[in-house]
Amino acid sequence: MTCLLYVRCVRRLWAPAPGYRLLKVANLHRSVHQLLHRKVMAEDKPWALISEVGEQGYFEDLADIIKRNFNVVCLKDFQQNPQLHGPKIQAVLLWNSFPTVEPSLLSLLPSLKVVANGGVGIDHLDVPYINSLGVKVTNTPGVVSNATADIGMALLLASARKVVEGHHIAVDPKTTHLPQCLMGDEVSESTLGIIGMGDIGYKIAQRGKGFDMKILYHNRNRRSVEDEQAVGATFCKNMDDLLKESDFVMLAVNLTPETTGLISHQQLSLMKPTATLVNVSRGRVVDQDALVKALQSGTIRAAALDVTYPEPLPRDHPLLGLPNVLITPHVGTNTYTTTSKIVQQMVDNAVAAVKGLPAPNEVKPK
């Protein structure tokens, strides 16, 4: 190939040769080199460590999103030969908090550039420690918000209007007539108190407004006046005020040392006895023992939880036996639409970090 180019080049030199023709040849030469180079680059996809495909891990089509940009090693294979795989790995991609990122794992990954989380919560990661090893941490904010806000409202409505009990009665072989005493709580025009008014909390407020709910919120920082007016939300500087006035208390904070056990005996006792607690944050934001007592004693009416601690709860946990508790198994982002977006965003973050570029969603230490 190079020979031919050279011959053409020489031939042209005999004729009157405008400068651009020589340039054209040089460009052709460069293009060939780039083509060869690009072919090599496809094999040069960086290596990523993931938990597994299928079973408890990624669905096939979600794994495909990852494989477009990375060569993958599954944890099981990695553990069988860490010396072989370890040095190649530049990214760890986390799904449902797996694989578990501990010092012992990190010590086997000398080339690691990034721990990229699928999802926005990173309470399971010691960010300062990981950063101290020169490794970035990324998460996926924004893209999780719609589905999580939807599940918050789904839980609120299902609890208030007794959908699960209703369905059980409707399909029970012993049911002979419509029940007259299956009465629920009115959601329309009730008071919704949102604790944590980030992306998710704000979208919950928007949805509550559609039901003509009165929206109260408590947050570390107050939102702008425009934001508040758009969803009809009133700021409660004192969280106690929100607790006293709300018919539905919705938790949408992230889990930090400051929010661990945020809702305990004191907070539950301030709530109305007709109020419902809805949690789409993390289990540990709530003191679960205090919650059990509050539900058993009628201090609050009911609880609806997409998250608990641990997940799932031990099978003998009192929460499982209470009639006024609705629990879903952490399905907050479980739609095809949203999980695909999460994986894509996780991959985009990892690709940028591996290239040494700023990642769109790097978790910066406070």
Added chain:
Amino acid sequence: MAEDKPWALISEVGEQGYFEDLADIIKRNFNVVCLKDFQQNPQLHGPKIQAVLLWNSFPTVEPSLLSLLPSLKVVANGGVGIDHLDVPYINSLGVKVTNTPGVVSNATADIGMALLLASARKVVEGHHIAVDPKTTHLPQCLMGDEVSESTLGIIGMGDIGYKIAQRGKGFDMKILYHNRNRRSVEDEQAVGATFCKNMDDLLKESDFVMLAVNLTPETTGLISHQQLSLMKPTATLVNVSRGRVVDQDALVKALQSGTIRAAALDVTYPEPLPRDHPLLGLPNVLITPHVGTNTYTTTSKIVQQMVDNAVAAVKGLPAPNEVKPK
């Protein structure tokens, strides 16, 4: 004057009838006879009764009952649906019929959204897994459908349908609607709703089809094989109207064959369904036992409005919610 309270016939207090506090609302304005007592001595009670107050369609208003009530002025229904009443016939006896529109709308719209969300996000299945004694780890394949930004098609854009549109807008849903009459531009813009003159277009484009019509000869069997086959295979049918708006046999077939994804129903025909009905056995069906207005707030308002209608009619005044023949 307390003794001059007019007499009303009701089904019963407690059991299948009114709660005590709801019955109290009635007793402030009426002396009441329960159906059981009436039936034991219709000659004694019949001539006194000027109002029949209906709750959950009871007592059943048939010619045989009406013939025992010579002084009857009004049949006052608690609830907005009056498909169980032969209005022209009752009117022909010089008796008014009233219902309770408006006051039922919030709670019914709420149940529509509750069913839509519970079905889409598999809340009932999720709860079962979460509390099952055999559950040892979180399920990975409990995937639902995205509600935010999906397309909600509302068939029947009256008071209830419009409030459903308002709630759907909060989820950034694209709202389509089909109605006998088009709504005003302002109404449409307020909830971001697009009119579908042809119901087929709504059926083809919707991810969630919500039925919010009243039951009339025109809407009986409105959703049958043809309509279900036009829907997306990923779509869900939600019904807060009446069971007979849907051809239930066609619905069963559509659900069994994957013609549509799922159904969520607060109403069926009959209610409750026979225990061997195929709908009860399908995994992609969510049913609630006609709880559309079952909140203390709303049931109190319904009873009060029913009583207000009956009081006006007994006095010979125009009732706020008289059902006029078409």
